[in-house]
């Protein structure tokens with residue numbers, strides 16, 4: 001298969017796949033905005049003066065989901081090519097991609113958050129059909145009263161890996177361009193923007209009274225077709241950083257607070273030495289964020305649930321001021337077990353923000369819609385089992401050549417599978433004792449190379465911050 005061949009020929013260019021395969025196998029077995037038109041016309045945004053005092057002072061609720069990796073049902077027939085693609089992949093629940101999005105539409109219609117952020121990797125591999133179908137679902141979310149704001153991820157644009165699956169064949173599917181993206185998602189950010197960056201698909205939007213979002217396009221897609229693969233790593237262009245600074249000044253005129261959203265991570269969310277997750281210019285970006293008093297980033301990309309705080313938090317900077325802690329919340333992939341997203345609140349009076357990972361209610365959606373598929377009616381167990389099984393199988397493959405007995409291998413694979421389930425959900429360090437008590441844990445320690453045991457202990461390392469909940473206060477601009 002073309003894709004497999006590319007992966008093995010260029011292993012170094014695809015750290016995301018490398019990481020996930022490490023996780024699933026071994027371990028987890030695992031603008032110058034100066035010259036950018038900064039529209040000063042903010043009418044039509046939710047803070048227009050027509051808002052009542054109450055509107056402006058009530059806490060708002062909003063959601064963030066990422067890495068939805070939506071695949072249009074019409075692009076797969078469930079046949080052998082699709083099945084082998086899914087089982088060889090990184091744990092995405094592609095067979096039920098449509099059902100997952102339907103459950104999100106259903107959840108949103110019930111709870112009616114003020115807005116929903118999707119922070120990139122909207123589609124499996126940027127298929128035009130997937131983008132069109134997803135946009136139609138987002139429109140339904142908006143019809144129920146929730147605004148939607150999106151940015152692209154590294155899989156969404158100019159993706160030469162866009163495929164459909166028929167019988168035993170993968171067929172090249174149509175991809176989309178950056179211009180297509182802004183047209184398809186015009187109602188989900190681009191038309192509502194207070195300002196758009198000239199040099200990327202970044203924009204600023206006034207999402208609620210006193211709250212702006214800086215939706216940053218950190219992906220690098222212009223060379224994808226030339227390379228023959230989607231470039232994984234990301235960065236924020238110097239011109240985009242300058243444009244962000246101008247947006248901050250504009251927000252300051254309204255004394256608004258700002259949340260920054262990007263697909264790539266600002267901070268490291270794993271101690272593994274793989275590149276491609278954190279922004280290439282994370283240091284420069286961090287300096288810019290600190291200078292602009294931007295202290296909350298929402299990201300995705302790594303597919304695992306993890307919250308980190310600026311390691312310099314609380315220290316004294318060169319100018320004698322205390323460094324404001326910047327948080328980076330990496331929400332786990334919506335497409336991967338446990339299929340969660342972040343439920344958040346913002347209180348305009350105190351500027352306090354809360355975040356809590358919540359499970360998508362697929363079972364509730366299935367029951368309310370007369371679905372008879374038992375996998376969907378019992379989705380929580382089904383999804384965890386299939387994710388665990390995939391991890392188990394990859395661990396067994398990884399141990400194939402080792403000197404362990406079959407029984408020992410099974411015990412090690414079981415431990416790795418359980419660790420993987422917790423690691424992706426963000427609860428590995430919480431449940432570390434129970435995981436360490438599994439018989440397979442000691443066996444991994446005995447492994448000669450020692451790489452895996454080191455890796456496992458890094459996953460189980462105690463952590464001060466919760467990965468699934470956060471309370472913090474946004475800086476006022």
Ligand code: FE
Pocket residue numbers: 067069121153155301303333
């Ligand atoms: Fe992704």
Ligand code: MN
Pocket residue numbers: 016121153154155263301302
């Ligand atoms: Mn990504």
